[in-house]
Amino acid sequence: MILRQLFDHESSTFTYLVADEATNRAALIDPVAAQVDRDLKLISELGLTLVMVLDTHVHADHVTGAGELRSRTGAKTAASALGAPCVDVKLNAGDVIAIGGLELKVLATPGHTDDSLSFLLEGHVFTGDALLVRGTGRTDFQNGDARTLFDSITRVLFGLPAETVVLPGHDYKGFSSTTIAEEQAHNPRIAGKSAEEFVSLMQSLALAPPKKLDTAVPANRACGQALPTV
Amino acid sequence: MILRQLFDHESSTFTYLVADEATNRAALIDPVAAQVDRDLKLISELGLTLVMVLDTHVHADHVTGAGELRSRTGAKTAASALGAPCVDVKLNAGDVIAIGGLELKVLATPGHTDDSLSFLLEGHVFTGDALLVRGTGRTDFQNGDARTLFDSITRVLFGLPAETVVLPGHDYKGFSSTTIAEEQAHNPRIAGKSAEEFVSLMQSLALAPPKKLDTAVPANRACGQALPTV
Numbered sequence: 001m002i003l004r005q006l007f008d009h010e011s012s013t014f015t016y017l018v019a020d021e022a023t024n025r026a027a028l029i030d031p032v033a034a035q036v037d038r039d040l041k042l043i044s045e046l047g048l049t050l051v052m053v054l055d056t057h058v059h060a061d062h063v064t065g066a067g068e069l070r071s072r073t074g075a076k077t078a079a080s081a082l083g084a085p086c087v088d089v090k091l092n093a094g095d096v097i098a099i100g101g102l103e104l105k106v107l108a109t110p111g112h113t114d115d116s117l118s119f120l121l122e123g124h125v126f127t128g129d130a131l132l133v134r135g136t137g138r139t140d141f142q143n144g145d146a147r148t149l150f151d152s153i154t155r156v157l158f159g160l161p162a163e164t165v166v167l168p169g170h171d172y173k174g175f176s177s178t179t180i181a182e183e184q185a186h187n188p189r190i191a192g193k194s195a196e197e198f199v200s201l202m203q204s205l206a207l208a209p210p211k212k213l214d215t216a217v218p219a220n221r222a223c224g225q226a227l228p229t230v
Numbered sequence: 231m232i233l234r235q236l237f238d239h240e241s242s243t244f245t246y247l248v249a250d251e252a253t254n255r256a257a258l259i260d261p262v263a264a265q266v267d268r269d270l271k272l273i274s275e276l277g278l279t280l281v282m283v284l285d286t287h288v289h290a291d292h293v294t295g296a297g298e299l300r301s302r303t304g305a306k307t308a309a310s311a312l313g314a315p316c317v318d319v320k321l322n323a324g325d326v327i328a329i330g331g332l333e334l335k336v337l338a339t340p341g342h343t344d345d346s347l348s349f350l351l352e353g354h355v356f357t358g359d360a361l362l363v364r365g366t367g368r369t370d371f372q373n374g375d376a377r378t379l380f381d382s383i384t385r386v387l388f389g390l391p392a393e394t395v396v397l398p399g400h401d402y403k404g405f406s407s408t409t410i411a412e413e414q415a416h417n418p419r420i421a422g423k424s425a426e427e428f429v430s431l432m433q434s435l436a437l438a439p440p441k442k443l444d445t446a447v448p449a450n451r452a453c454g455q456a457l458p459t460v
Contacts (some may be wrong), residue, residue, distance in 0.1 A: 007406070038403065042418065175234075176234065176235045
């Protein structure tokens, strides 16, 4: 498997390129609109064919590159059935997506948003904004819910094998990956905490709204491209 | 092998944590002084013992964490015999450093600076500022020399197996890794270029000096810590 972690400095977003070396078929997870040229150039240089663009959820802090990638390459877009109505493939928990010979399994991990998914692929889990390295996504908008996020992390993600590599949707401190075992032991919001303690902690954060909330969410429900005028 | 890529946003520097899982002995490559607390916390959480701190060269754009890591952990510091006189282990091309059961091989890759080394470890090469993803280090200070860098990249690094994973010392565009084969084919400064074309290109860059050149170089020759007053 080819796996590349890419970063957008403006929004601190990780995008992942994954590909099956046997067939050269590739997918992008959580692409950023401003980085589409970079990402397509890399895909071309590696001799890959982009067949699928997956978003872990409707983002509030950057605009997805999904729609532009679809229009420029013919790749299908995919996200939760609860999220962006624009996508070609509406994903549900338990779905398995083929990327050439690779099998990507869809996990429902709501709580940061109600449509948040994680993707399990060959011992790696792409957790979007549910589980970050030594952190979690926030839960105070887009139908976020701290109790739900606690359950997603502790029941769904922490149910994966301990050595599973966690690849998050964002990082702000210079980390690039972690493992399930590490977060079980050392995530300061979750390790040793009850659901009630986590809910109380998340309620106490009093974060400012994301700068792009009002524009990014409607844009992303349209796969990052303008909705047709009706 | 445990391998973690860490990033310092201020200087766009990658630090690498590598460790032998059988013995839990670890090394840091190119640590940044401002991130020493983060790095030591991670090492502690992973249950590792830091035994060696390696610098690929005397940096001009950030201050190394080597000296502070040595004083806080007892780890040995290592770098080129041509570079920082402060280090415990003066490295030469061909040296093999044991990190528990891992063997790290030292390659001389001068040109960005005269003391630049690369480190080969289990199919990965840590190239410092010699070879970057789709780029190279600059060659206009610290005894840098474009012709020498061309030879280091094309003869030493491109002599490694094509699938070797290249882990650079910096990135500014959101890339995290590449391979020898990719850079042979797609590095815009090197692929298909003669030594003369590369030298001409590097001479034409007219870059501003690194912001920290005057302070970082003497600090790094002292392993990032103040030289004793005499």
